[in-house]
Amino acid sequence: MKTYRKIVLAGGNGYLGRVLADYYLDKAAEVVVLSRRRFNVSGNLRCVVWDAKTPGAWMEELSGADMLINLCGRNVNCRYNARNRREIVASRTIPTALLGKAVARLQQPPRLWINVTSATIYRHAEDRAQTETAGEAGYGFSVDVCKQWEATFFNCITPGVRKVALRLGIVLGRRDGVFPRLLNLVRLGLGGRQGDGSQYVSWIHEQDAAQITEWLLNGPAVDGVVNATAPEPVRNKVLMQTLRQTYGVPFGLPAPAWLLAIGARIIGTETELILKSRWVLPLRLQELGYRFQYPGIRAAIHDILSTRS
Template structure:
């Protein structure tokens, strides 16, 4: 049997990409989610409620990796009901996974739990790394701290290594993702700075997000907290300029705070997702020798422009020794080169 990867929240944005990646690597993949909507179709699918032990727990026996990405989307209005669902969906799922691992006869070798770079304080003066970073205040920080506390407090066997991922904005050309929304606004002349534009943006290309998880998993001594971001941290003003240049937009109207408040209400989201400065420095990845494929924002955006959706992201041309490149369905075949 191939090493088993168990992904919780596998029908979400990150889960779909990880499931497809591991499936293409020839790994045995088990996808766990509350429902099949959004599932990529890769691996075996198991349902759970995110709160109680069920048949899914059997998949954890002897697993190579358990990756927990479960949690209600934060892209919503923070009313009392949504706040409770955001909070509980993260802490309850983490707690019950810990209980299931503790009951395993052969526990998983690695438990990776999602967290967020939003945990750090609103920073415009200096980067926040894993060793010296300071937690901030507010609802999002409370959620992040409770999430990590539930994770590290879970009494699992010593054979199971724990890693929490404080991830920045993951960029992939997926409908509804940050990349697609900012691209859409830019193409309509709305790609100017947001607020004062000085807020820092911690981001990472999907290729590097996946590669960083593999990098961490490869060394049995890597545990604790990792910031998963690119080494470059543009301001919002610089981010939107890069999008305008990529899309060939001659101008981009800026949006003041009050304009963003109106837009956020109309889109049923929160301005915090845009206005908070996130400057999470990936110090551990850098010092331990991780090499980013896409360290620069401009080249990352250019690459993603041609990789729309899950199929486009993982699309690879076949090569033949005769010098003829044959494209898989969805692209025109070209003989004798591109």
């Protein structure tokens, strides 16, 4: 007997979407992924094509769902030129508003709607941790994106539906995302500190990221903003040192800020993604009793390396 009738993942064909789909396949009778392109499915996993812009038959897929998790959003790993800025904002706000309209018209809406946003909404912080109650919003394009995204989400009128904006940290996992890229640097002998290495990294193991969504569904009736980061953030130099030690590489060349700026321009990204200090704590999760599987970075890295294919 499955625990849940249906879990819907909007924009769930990316890395985190695959993590969540795998997590819920044994728990839900149906896992439905709303995707702009069709992909191979099996068993109780279904792919429903939508354009994330217009109403359609896909809207009925939300009916009777236990939970809707919105993961829509273009990758921010690019240069912030005018065109990319427009696309990054639109890829988040337009699908979110559309999902709100779909949920509002349902007789049996999802019990919980999680909008996965980002912990980067907080300011560059090296002086003190940022929490849901004592955090300060930063400034700049990435922060503006988060603000518009969350405003769109909370402005959706969806009676009877509990809503959580999940401010996710950097997800570390086996198959994709940041971790394989950092590991490649270590393998090449380039796994030293980035910049001066003092910037905090607020990270989370992929299994905690998935487990938190289920805890929010079944635990205390939490709504509003929730930080989803491990309770032990680390400085960049500690992260890279721990990764080197665990992998068995004795040294790693550092990458000063000026070199990162040149490299970022060459590969088409922004140094902010590396150099911004994200010191974010999951205050609400801890106060309400969530227990992290991987609170510390060493155990998290060891787990990922030990099971990585």
